Amino acid sequence: DSPSAARAAGTSAARSTRASTSFARTGVSHFNKAHKGRLAHALVRSRAEPGDLRALARVAVRAGLRVEVTGPATADLVVGAGG
Numbered sequence: 001d002s003p004s005a006a007r008a009a010g011t012s013a014a015r016s017t018r019a020s021t022s023f024a025r026t027g028v029s030h031f032n033k034a035h036k037g038r039l040a041h042a043l044v045r046s047r048a049e050p051g052d053l054r055a056l057a058r059v060a061v062r063a064g065l066r067v068e069v070t071g072p073a074t075a076d077l078v079v080g081a082g083g
Contacts, residue, residue, distance in 0.1 A: 035077050039065060 042063030043056070050056040053075050057067040066078040 031079075035079055038063075039067070039077055 039060055042060055042065060043050070046059045046062070048055065048059050050059055053067075053069045053073070057069055057075065060067040060077070068076045068078055070076050
């Protein structure tokens with residue numbers, strides 16, 4: 001699921017990352033599906049129909065999630081250091 005493949009398909013790619021006190025991002029592997037599932041759940045429960053990543057990020061924020069748009073077709077779902 002590379003960003004270029006996502007753009008070619010007209011979709012977006014999200015990756016789960018862990019926030020640290022040094023503001024560095026590290027990949028989340030074990031709970032990746034769980035974190036993306038929370039984002040999917042927020043989208044399903046929302047009445048919004050986000051047309052771009054910034055709109056998707058707004059839906060995520062309203063659901064208590066943190067999404068950082070990192071490119072035209074990519075975003076990071078940022079979880080706490082313990083998650």
